[in-house]
Amino acid sequence: MNIAIASGKGGTGKTTLSVNLAALFAEERKIVLADLDVEEPNSGLFLQGDPVSEGVRYKYIPEWEESTCTLCGECQKVCNFHAVIQLASQIMIFPELCHSCYTCSELCPTDSLPMIPQRMGMLKHSKDGMIDFVESRLDIGQEQAVPLIAQTIEYLGEHFGENTIKLFDSPPGTACPVIEVIKNADFVILVTEPTPFGFHDLKLAVETVKELKKPAAVVINRYGSGPADEIIEFCHTSDIAVLASIPNNRRIAELYSGGELIYTKVPEVRTELEKIKNHILKQWK
Amino acid sequence: MEIGANDIKEIVVISGKGGTGKTSIAASFGYLSGDDVIMADCDVDAADLHLLMKPDFAYSEDFYSGELAFIDSDKCTSCGECAEVCRFDAITLRNGSYAVDALNCEGCGYCTRICPASAISNIKQQVGRFYISSTRTGANMVHARLNIGADNSGKLVAKVKNETKRLAAAYGRKTIIVDGSPGVGCPVVSSLSGADLAVMVTEPTKAGLHDLKRIYELVQKFRIKAGCIINKYDLNPEISEQIRIFLRGNNIRELGAFPYDEKFTMAINQAKTIVEYDRSGLGRLIRACRETMHLMINEKQML
């Protein structure tokens, strides 16, 4: 089962929840946590695992074959992304702008732009106690997160069986990267906080899961820091369950700041996480 | 001629990580400037500045970016070549005819170019809306809203910033305050482009420090003056010290350090800026911060 943990807004506690939930599941289940926020992966700051494997991830980009090129200019004409530019008698290629659509390569009349692998980031797989942890990181300057996210999800499918719970720590926002994650999820947990910002961005996140027709539930983080009535009412009318409410206190914020697990030290948090866990296990049966 | 266009100073508030208080701080700076400022919300993915500034959405227009393939079913002969060349699995056979899945289509135009029946065209994609408003503080504000699943390209951010500059010049405003995009990708690059000062908001958490370093790499690339605000500095004194060591090592000015204070959230819950809600506590700190910021901006640029 693939479970995505997402939120419209950044900083709502997505990563904290992912890491703590993974540790709780690991007490009795096979679990893998994947940090799919490939632009800013942060889960790894909370886990100290032993490396299992590590590898460079590639995307395919065209490479200019000068000897056969007739400089007809077709490649730069067909590239919608300005990733191929002709300068006098030279063809320049900009890997970060390339979407790997193969148009220039396959429409080149002299086959002078073969597609070759090019590094876009790294995938690391490690194990911290009973938690398998997979993290992908996009190289700085690379603009497209989606291909790396897709490859990471593929890696999970190849290395873990049906009975392993796969937790996806999603990127923030409602743009393509988060869509790619949610598309591949069976169930989505939306993390919010009881502030006007949290509520506003929750509405966007709910719109997203509805558009993709995915079952979802809400977890309210920093519960008590403001009135949650509106959020609860909204979830009710949207037919989305509120699974848990994690209290707001300074002790939790301090544990988080040092990168420590929270539920093992704060019993109320454990109680709330148990509710999420039970809901998910019930869904699965 | 554009008189003194470059007398306008642009301050961009950014933070790699979400939830550090970036928007609240940007709104406070805006509030303190009264109507003598233009505000810009470049966090178009999860735009929240309007919740504090209460803009009137007076002017709006559709925003187009990128393209999307469209198959004219009357002309389509169902040969399937489009689906074959598409690398994004965006074209599927549905009830005997081919159709484009908008969420998968990258707009590369490959299918359009090779369709033997010329049944496919690339159409401009409406990805969001763009607004110019007056706000409750008297300042004008430029903001935008992206559709679900739309790609937050640098283009919408660039458009928001261009309009902001145009307004500032037209109304004779000297300051622009930008609520920057999160992350370190293309939209942040657009948020920073052309700025006079980058205010990096961070917090003393492992993630906060990590993302501060990433965002500073970017700021440095643009050679923009940079200052830093440490929010909730007393949450973890050890990491706060690490942040300060990083700032000193890179000659980044510490503009201010705010304590962990529930009033920060309480202000948001009343849809107020911190400077309105807590005039003497956090408000005083933010006012001091703003003064340092303006001093920094007016320091002569080294030639």
Add this chain to the structure above:
Amino acid sequence: MIVAFTSKGKGWGSMIDPRFGRTDYFLVYDESKDTLSAHDNRQIENEAHGAGPKTAQLLFKLEADVLITGNGPGGNAAAVLEKAGIKIFTGAQSFTVNEAYRAYQEEKLQEF
């Protein structure tokens, strides 16, 4: 030498546009002929991605030898300009085109 400026307007009195890829205009000064011409680049607003290389290509077509700008181009654009052999001078954002040209002659601008 042909000297190009990223600018906000079309004359010597216009301000330098600090941006490269999304500059409003290029002003091109041909030193040997003493002519100044303006090239509108504002249609670049319609490009979602790759504004830098596209603009750099335009500069190449204008046969510029030197570029005077504000912040300096990003990595992709800088690569095109380098291939095209165009020298880049930055830090002119608070100047008019006229002032920027003088600063360039007096070697006060930073070479990129």
